[in-house]
Amino acid sequence: MKTLPEIFQSNSPVISIEVFPPKTEQGDRSLFNMLDRLAQYKPAFISCTYGAGGSERTRTVDLCQRIQQQFEIPTTAHLTCVGSSRAEIIDILNSANAAGVKNIMALRGDAPEGAQTFEATEGGLAFANELVQLIREHFPEMGIGVAAYPEKHTEAPDLPTDLKNLKRKIDAGADVAFTQLFFENDNFYRFREMYEQAGCHIPLVPGIMPITEFARIKRITALCGAIFPDELASRLEAVQDDKQAQMEIGVNHAIAQCQDLLNQGAPGIHFYALNKSRACQQILDALDLS
Numbered sequence: 099m100k101t102l103p104e105i106f107q108s109n110s111p112v113i114s115i116e117v118f119p120p121k122t123e124q125g126d127r128s129l130f131n132m133l134d135r136l137a138q139y140k141p142a143f144i145s146c147t148y149g150a151g152g153s154e155r156t157r158t159v160d161l162c163q164r165i166q167q168q169f170e171i172p173t174t175a176h177l178t179c180v181g182s183s184r185a186e187i188i189d190i191l192n193s194a195n196a197a198g199v200k201n202i203m204a205l206r207g208d209a210p211e212g213a214q215t216f217e218a219t220e221g222g223l224a225f226a227n228e229l230v231q232l233i234r235e236h237f238p239e240m241g242i243g244v245a246a247y248p249e250k251h252t253e254a255p256d257l258p259t260d261l262k263n264l265k266r267k268i269d270a271g272a273d274v275a276f277t278q279l280f281f282e283n284d285n286f287y288r289f290r291e292m293y294e295q296a297g298c299h300i301p302l303v304p305g306i307m308p309i310t311e312f313a314r315i316k317r318i319t320a321l322c323g324a325i326f327p328d329e330l331a332s333r334l335e336a337v338q339d340d341k342q343a344q345m346e347i348g349v350n351h352a353i354a355q356c357q358d359l360l361n362q363g364a365p366g367i368h369f370y371a372l373n374k375s376r377a378c379q380q381i382l383d384a385l386d387l388s
């Protein structure tokens with residue numbers, strides 16, 4: 099299985115699909131059916147998110163291993179610093195390595211439910227750059243992805259400060275940066291200019307979440323701090339009782355965004371697919387990357 103640097107050597111756009119580990123058997127079946135449908139588009143890799151604590155810790159690596167076995171597509175296991183000491187993080191990395199998972203999305207994670215701010219666990223890590231450094235020290239061959247925020251991370255005082263912190267992750271050895279979801283390409287282009295001027299040299303991959311339901315996307319954007327354009331919001335509001343129409347508007351918006359991003363030199367698209375295939379299929383059909 100390829101590592102992220104090997105994958106991004108490609109001349110064609112790198113398409114990746116992000117999924118989350120389901121909590122039920124039904125969810126599990128539906129995820130694998132979804133992946134079965136999307137596998138025909140030959141995504142370069144599938145990434146699996148990480149939830150904090152307990153049994154959730156092993157779920158991500160297990161899911162990555164199953165996806166690699168079933169579809170022969172490389173995976174990237176997300177990993178956060180939430181609730182784990184350095185030793186526990188190293189344990190997880192060892193299991194990823196033993197399972198043949200060659201890439202890690204190295205994240206700090208969010209404050210656990212009920213807590214106002216993120217606090218490092220005793221003996222744990224405070225920021226994602228420390229996680230990147232730890233992975234590089236112990237697993238020099240691993241591919242490492244990190245998060246980037248074209249519209250600023252919610253806790254950062256301003257974009258230049260946030261960018262300096264992103265640079266710390268790159269200097270610590272990250273291979274590729276994947277952005278938070280956004281709906282206005284101009285915000286991505288402005289950020290990319292600052293990114294390049296700051297001496298960030300690794301691929302910067304836009305993250306796109308196709309809108310399938312207005313209510314859901316409003317909740318998600320409120321949580322992650324993505325800017326929702328007024329014009330798009332009013333179009334969706336006008337059809338708030340018609341889910342099919344919402345999906346159509348959302349998919350068309352995503353198609354236009356992706357086409358423009360690829361025309362403007364984005365190295366690929368990272369799809370936040372939310373374990374659903376229909377919107378991604380429609381977008382990938384329209385992009386016709388074959």
Ligand SMILES: Cc1cc2nc3c(=O)[nH]c(=O)nc-3n(C[C@H](O)[C@H](O)[C@H](O)COP(=O)(O)OP(=O)(O)OC[C@H]3O[C@@H](n4cnc5c(N)ncnc54)[C@H](O)[C@@H]3O)c2cc1C
Pocket residue numbers: 146147148149150176177178203204205206207208224225226227244245246251252253254259260261263264266267276277278279305
């Ligand atoms: C592509 C992608 C995938 C994600 N996957 C998951 C997932 O699977 N599970 C999950 O729980 N969450 C996930 N998230 C969400 C992520 O965990 C949150 O956005 C979290 O709040 C920040 O994580 P980070 O890795 O960007 O943190 P960091 O890069 O550590 O940044 C966090 C904040 O601290 C500041 N900062 C960073 N380093 C320093 C430093 N050294 N000194 C001072 N300030 C600093 C930054 O400016 C920022 O405001 C994902 C986000 C993205 C974009």
